Amino acid sequence: MVIHFVGAGPGAADLLTVRATRLLAGADVVLYPGTYLDPEVLSHVSPGAELVDTQDLDLDLITTHLTTAHHAGKDVVRLASGDLSVFSALAEQTRRLDAAGVPWDVTPGVPAYAAAAALVGRELTVPLLAQSVVLTRTQARSTAMPGTESLAAFAATRATLVLHLAITRTRQLMAELEPEYGADCPVVVVHRASQPDQQVLRGTVASIADLVEKAALRQAAVILVGRALDPRPGGESYLYDSARDRTLKRRA
Template identity: 60%
Template sequence: MTIHFIGAGPGAPDLVTVRAARLIASAPVCLYAGALVPRELLDTAPAGARLVDTADLDLDQITAELVAAHRAGQDVARLHSGDPSVYSAMAEQMRRLDAAGVPYDVVPGVPAFAAAAASLRRELTVPGVAQTVVLTRTSARSTPMPPGEELAAYAATGATLVLHLAVQRMDELAPELAAHYGDDCPVAVVARASRDDERVLRGTLADIAGQVTAAGVRRTAVVVVGRVLAAEQFLDSHLYSTTRPR
């Protein structure tokens, strides 16, 4: 039997892959990440499936659920919000499953930053403006960032910056970022991207912190910083150039 680590997407129940939907609909055990996974998606599990909310479980308890299901001959749909390759804590679970000799695979999902970009109707890489996207986070009450991964180092590149777990710190982060991008640099905050209660805030590094406070956005939000958010005059991609060699 196999543990399937599944990207459950950013929140909209229909933003999952066909493979993910098939596995969820057939797995007799489903572990999911609390309120981050839509109820409608859980409702597609088989009748009588064991549904386990992992929000209040520690890592050892989650591992015990996975191992017990495997030993009982049951496949498991282990749902993580967004895509499990980023900030999912999947690696810690895999390490324990390896030690227990339990097989697993991974099904990718729609990441939160992609859903946010879709809501903004923006490409994050625009010719001549930015061709690099940095996905990172900040550390306050979360795991410390490794040495060398300071926010200022990424901001200095001018790349499109996507921040996770940062919206509560915009008062202090906005001035730090403005030192590199400029006060007038466009910023967008997308809370609960793709969901019915999605909230989008648009502004600059000079005013975004005030908007966040006024809107009461405190969690489940992605912050996007970069000139691509307002880019209008730029070169067409070389891919579609009429003068490139054929």
């Protein structure tokens, strides 16, 4: 038996991968993050499976559930919101499983920032505007950020910024970003992307904090900042340029 860590995507039940739905259907035990997950996602789970909501559990209790079920010979799925490659506590959980000699694997999911970009119909990398995306968070009641990863340092790149776990500090963060991005830089906030109660706020570095406070958003939101969110002044990709010499590619 293997513990399956599965990305549940941004929340919509139809945005899971085929592999994810197959694993959920065959699981005996499913641990899921009740705070961030649309309950409809659990419709993929067998009616006889044991469901464990982890929103009030610490890592050690979660590990106990995983290892106990594993040693009982049960198929176990540990669901995580979005994708497990960022802000999922995968490292901490698998470190404990390795110490216990319990095997595990990972099934990726649609990340929240990708769902947010899709919802507003925006590519985050637009030629001549931004060719890099920075996925980061800020520190409040959370683990300390490494000293080299300050928001000011990321802002200096003027790449498209994706801010997770930061919605309660929107006003402060926009003040930090304004010197590099400018007051008129587009900002999009997406709350619960793809879920029934999803909400989209469109503004600028100067205006978005007012919109967030008026909407009383406190969690489950991603903030997108950058000129790529308004692609009208952008360039065009060399890959599809009509002047590009494609003879070498055809010969290959």
